[in-house]
């Protein structure tokens with residue numbers, strides 16, 4: 001069942017349609033990630049759901065009840081929604097305990113225990129409760145912000161880029177910890193992020209947003225493996241897009257004859273491969289000369305070391321006159337390879353593709 005429903009929701013600022021009539025269903029207890037570039041409308045969407053702003057048109061329903069439409073809105077403090085902002089927005093003059101307990105009635109029985117339980121839930125040590133926010137690390141501050149938002153027992157949590165100020169390692173562990181805390185508490189969550197890996201790993205549902213509209217909404221797997229178009233594909237990871245002639249479940253392209261993920265199509269189309277579907281095996285110019293039909297060779301034109309993973313560019317060598325290669329101008333394929341097995345510039349490699357290619361719109 002949907003906990004949150006957005007129906008044709010619009011928000012304009014002068015001539016800018018920050019939200020151009022969007023629909024979204026968020027299932028009870030699930031996690032949805034909204035991913036998109038700066039200015040596409042992500043924060044506007046969160047503000048409307050939180051009740052900090054009102055839509056110009058459309059309806060927002062929570063738990064089956066209208067919370068905003070043309071005839072009125074339920075105020076933010078009655079929506080039982082928690083919000084965690086990018087910087088945590090803690091009260092600097094209050095202790096950590098006072099920050100967490102901000103939304104709990106001063107005279108509530110067992111208030112102290114509730115605060116220490118919340119700190120424990122989000123993985124904070126009890127000994128920091130008497131400190132002030134500036135005495136905590138960025139990750140600890142984000143945990144306090146989450147505990148403070150959870151203290152009000154929200155039915156829904158809105159996370160606006162809450163991990164973006166953290167460094168890479170901490171970011172991944174915080175993301176996992178927060179997902180677990182919210183899952184255990186059964187809180188329906190929306191996360192807004194620029195980060196594709198964050199969206200794919202955190203959420204059950206991902207919505208790719210562009211210019212105030214959703215380009216595609218689906219499970220992380222669906223969106224990564226079967227994006228509707230190139231824009232959605234590139235929003236969620238590196239993409240290799242090739243022109244191909246499609247028939248009977250096969251695509252003829254510059255990488256040879258590849259199996260595609262539908263038998264329905266018979267036309268000229270663009271197909272998508274993810275770079276990890278392409279493997280490279282060391283070869284020589286003798287192998288190229290003696291190549292069997294269908295074998296694909298390439299020369300490494302660039303390699304950039306970046307620690308565990310290197311970026312490798314390869315230029316296809318076979319059939320330089322083929323229409324497929326002419327169509328793409330033989331642009332190098334850009335791949336990511338573990339550095340321990342990354343080939344050197346100038347090396348000849350044989351190229352193999354695993355899995356199916358996906359046909360784009």
Ligand SMILES: Nc1ncnc2c1ncn2[C@@H]1O[C@H](COP(=O)(O)OP(=O)(O)OP(=O)(O)O)[C@@H](O)[C@H]1O
Pocket residue numbers: 013016017018036037038039040041042043044045
């Ligand atoms: N109060 C406002 N007045 C005028 N224009 C606004 C206002 N708030 C947002 N906008 C515009 O609406 C559009 C969407 O803004 P929004 O903040 O929702 O984007 P965003 O995807 O959250 O961006 P970012 O990732 O940079 O935070 C932008 O073009 C922005 O300039």
